Amino acid sequence: MPAHPASLFSIATGSPEPIYRQLVEQVRRLSASGQLRPGDEMPSVREIAQALTLNPMTVSKAYGLLEMEGVLARRRGLGMVVAESAAPAGTADIVGLLRPTLERAAVEARQLELDPDTVLSLFATILKETK
Amino acid sequence: MPAHPASLFSIATGSPEPIYRQLVEQVRRLSASGQLRPGDEMPSVREIAQALTLNPMTVSKAYGLLEMEGVLARRRGLGMVVAESAAPAGTADIVGLLRPTLERAAVEARQLELDPDTVLSLFATILKETK
Amino acid sequence: MPAHPASLFSIATGSPEPIYRQLVEQVRRLSASGQLRPGDEMPSVREIAQALTLNPMTVSKAYGLLEMEGVLARRRGLGMVVAESAAPAGTADIVGLLRPTLERAAVEARQLELDPDTVLSLFATILKETK
Amino acid sequence: MPAHPASLFSIATGSPEPIYRQLVEQVRRLSASGQLRPGDEMPSVREIAQALTLNPMTVSKAYGLLEMEGVLARRRGLGMVVAESAAPAGTADIVGLLRPTLERAAVEARQLELDPDTVLSLFATILKETK
DNA sequence: GTGGTCTAGACCACA
DNA sequence: GTGGTCTAGACCACG
Numbered sequence: 001m002p003a004h005p006a007s008l009f010s011i012a013t014g015s016p017e018p019i020y021r022q023l024v025e026q027v028r029r030l031s032a033s034g035q036l037r038p039g040d041e042m043p044s045v046r047e048i049a050q051a052l053t054l055n056p057m058t059v060s061k062a063y064g065l066l067e068m069e070g071v072l073a074r075r076r077g078l079g080m081v082v083a084e085s086a087a088p089a090g091t092a093d094i095v096g097l098l099r100p101t102l103e104r105a106a107v108e109a110r111q112l113e114l115d116p117d118t119v120l121s122l123f124a125t126i127l128k129e130t131k
Numbered sequence: 132m133p134a135h136p137a138s139l140f141s142i143a144t145g146s147p148e149p150i151y152r153q154l155v156e157q158v159r160r161l162s163a164s165g166q167l168r169p170g171d172e173m174p175s176v177r178e179i180a181q182a183l184t185l186n187p188m189t190v191s192k193a194y195g196l197l198e199m200e201g202v203l204a205r206r207r208g209l210g211m212v213v214a215e216s217a218a219p220a221g222t223a224d225i226v227g228l229l230r231p232t233l234e235r236a237a238v239e240a241r242q243l244e245l246d247p248d249t250v251l252s253l254f255a256t257i258l259k260e261t262k
Numbered sequence: 263m264p265a266h267p268a269s270l271f272s273i274a275t276g277s278p279e280p281i282y283r284q285l286v287e288q289v290r291r292l293s294a295s296g297q298l299r300p301g302d303e304m305p306s307v308r309e310i311a312q313a314l315t316l317n318p319m320t321v322s323k324a325y326g327l328l329e330m331e332g333v334l335a336r337r338r339g340l341g342m343v344v345a346e347s348a349a350p351a352g353t354a355d356i357v358g359l360l361r362p363t364l365e366r367a368a369v370e371a372r373q374l375e376l377d378p379d380t381v382l383s384l385f386a387t388i389l390k391e392t393k
Numbered sequence: 394m395p396a397h398p399a400s401l402f403s404i405a406t407g408s409p410e411p412i413y414r415q416l417v418e419q420v421r422r423l424s425a426s427g428q429l430r431p432g433d434e435m436p437s438v439r440e441i442a443q444a445l446t447l448n449p450m451t452v453s454k455a456y457g458l459l460e461m462e463g464v465l466a467r468r469r470g471l472g473m474v475v476a477e478s479a480a481p482a483g484t485a486d487i488v489g490l491l492r493p494t495l496e497r498a499a500v501e502a503r504q505l506e507l508d509p510d511t512v513l514s515l516f517a518t519i520l521k522e523t524k
Numbered sequence: 525g526t527g528g529t530c531t532a533g534a535c536c537a538c539a
Numbered sequence: 540g541t542g543g544t545c546t547a548g549a550c551c552a553c554g
């Protein structure tokens with residue numbers, strides 16, 4: 001049971017990416033990486049909605065999708081918890097979550113006719129800054 | 132004066148990314164990387180629309196945005212050309228076009244608590260495959 | 263929260279100036295002059311379209327451009343509001359919006375070899391009539 | 394017979410105003426103000442087109458409209474001349490050519506809720522600069 | 525409910 | 540021939 005003040009999430013309302021999807025993907029990553037573990041209680045829809053000033057329907061939609069995916073489980077009257085089936089995931093699965101974004105970057109790099117080594121060293125720099 | 136068979140573009144109709152934006156970004160990259168150079172004539176709206184089986188308005192919207200961005204210039208009654216102001220761009224600028232996607236990948240990697248070296252070697256592999 | 267009956271706008275369908283642009287410029291002026299203030303909700307695309315008997319896409323195009331300009335902001339699923347960044351504008355900026363038209367008039371007057379005083383008194387008369 | 398090196402005209406190809414209309418209005422003003430007088434020979438379509446690097450059809454269209462208006466007259470085999478009916482025009486007519494632009498400026502000023510005195514003094518300044 | 529995208533087809537302005 | 544505008548109507552994504 002992590003200390004979720006609902007501020008586990010950082011959503012950007014101005015982003016082109018829909019809010020519900022930002023939530024879904026963040027939970028998915030937190031679960032896959034073990035930062036959320038099976039049995040952990042999730043904050044209620046209302047808590048998140050209030051903390052992030054979102055429409056509760058938006059949060060609810062994210063929870064619904066995560067339940068369908070098997071990442072979260074609904075415990076009637078008790079709220080959502082991280083599903084038992086959502087094991088912290090092996091490295092292979094975690095890598096699978098990152099792959100699509102890297103593939104997109106690779107395609108763009110190719111269209112820009114950039115040298116792979118240049119791209120890699122740029123990415124290495126960015127990774128350090130991000131960390 | 133490149134040999135544009137209007138097949139310079141590859142659009143994915145099933146993608147969540149709108150068609151007109153796919154066109155915009157591809158032209159932007161082709162221009163930045165020098166594959167399209169100032170003065171080059173662009174294929175006509177109708178040519179592209181027919182070649183890609185799109186509605187001309189969709190193509191027109193992309194052209195309009197590219198004109199506003201200063202990438203293309205309109206020659207009234209004659210069609211669009213690559214703008215003189217759209218120089219082939221230095222490496223710095225080209226890199227700037229790729230940066231956002233790499234930054235996004237870095238953020239995701241961090242949220243997945245992946246080791247930077249793992250991420251880099253994965254990316255290196257993907258870059259080779261893409262090439 | 264102004265009383266927008268969507269009749270804030272007056273469009274001239276017969277004008278050579280495209281409708282969407284008439285809308286854009288009117289909103290720009292209303293914003294600059296403080297008649298629309300940051301946070302104000304704009305009438306919906308459908309409301310305006312119905313009130314002015316326009317196609318919704320025409321209104322949507324205007325809204326899209328105003329968003330790109332930073333005058334309006336989209337609140338997904340909720341409609342458009344006047345952007346926070348669109349401050350009511352200082353007198354200097356407001357004047358800047360009028361300047362191009364006055365400069366054009368000045369050039370024309372000069373080409374007609376009209377005496378500045380004549381032009382000024384004519385303009386003074388027109389200003390009174392317009393008011 | 395003024396010294397027309399076809400550079401009497403200044404056209405802005407990038408302007409939203411169509412080229413042929415820029416030509417028409419400039420000739421109209423030059424005629425009304427007496428800088429072009431009845432009987433004056435106009436440069437040939439080809440001369441203008443070459444001097445300004447325009448499509449001859451564009452120049453021809455302008456000449457056609459000016460002929461319809463009675464500003465120019467076609468003398469078969471000899472080119473266009475300023476029409477006899479195109480007297481240098483009284484002040485009243487000259488003023489009429491300027492009025493529409495001033496009216497537009499007045500409407501914009503009103504929408505911007507600018508004080509008439511402010512507008513007038515701004516215009517006075519611009520008139521001096523232009524002169 | 526909101527705006528966004530796309531299509532189909534008509535018409536116009538410009539060169 | 541070029542691009543631009545507008546309409547009508549369908550469908551989608553978001554909240």
